[in-house]
Amino acid sequence: MDPPRGACYMRWGDRMLDWILQFLHQLYDVRGLIEWGGLVMLTGIVFAETGLLFGFFLPGDSLLVTAGIFSAAGALDVVTVIAVLSVAAVSGDQLGYWIGLTTGPKVFSREDSIFFHKRHAERAQQFYDRHGGKTIILARFIPIIRTFAPVVAGVGKMEYRRFVAYNVVGGVAWVWGLTLAGYGLGKTIPNIEKNIHLVIAIVIFLSILPGIIEFAKAKRGAAAES
Secondary structure, eight states: OOOOHHHHHHHHHHHHHHHHHHHHHHHTOHHHHHHHHHHHHHHHHHHHHHHOGGGGGSOHHHHHHHHHHHHHTTSSOHHHHHHHHHHHHHHHHHHHHHHHHHHGGGGGGSOOBTTBOHHHHHHHHHHHHHHGGGHHHHGGGSTTHHHHHHHHHHHTTOOHHHHHHHHHHHHHHHHHHHHHHHHHHHHHSTTGGGGHHHHHHHHHHHHHHHHHHHHHHHHHHHHHHO
16 A cells, blocks of 8 residues: 555655755865865855855855865965965856846845745845945855845946956955965964864854844844834
8 A cells, every 4th residue: 555645745855854954964064075075176165155146055164264274284285275266256256246237136036945045135235235346345254145245236237347356356355364364273273173163163153243243233223213
């Protein structure tokens, strides 16, 4: 006798959830990602996080710091890492700008899915409204917003030469700053790679701190208006 259809759906859903949880666990094992995929994996993740709308959940900050630490340990060449990832970061934002320019405001009316949430695009728009063109630089250091900021710039038809200038400055500052920070830690703290999970936890906290501050400011502003 065949099992009820509902039971089949539940088993399929459980398997899908297990797969997603396993995927996220592997994705945020940045040490494993670098050891397994090397510079190719690093390049793909940096490009996807800055250039593809579904890349907002990728661990760019912690990956760059970890790459710097591994470079200090001799597993990677720091000059090559910085050069290649700078190109990937700038190219990713260029793609994001093109996506915004070609899709226009329709990007804000897309339905939510696993890999896209309208509220992320709206947050980037609000950030852009407050900070203007320099958002392209500042957003590099704020997860999620850095993925959607170039798209918002494209939707708003920011002057292309101006966007490119901000993009290059922001991309280079982000890659060089975090990678060299990791490299410096690796050179000054012996065997820090053995405690990489602690470093990653600190990096993640510092990455989300600007978002927490922005949220607190917004809450205070809303309370003051009410």
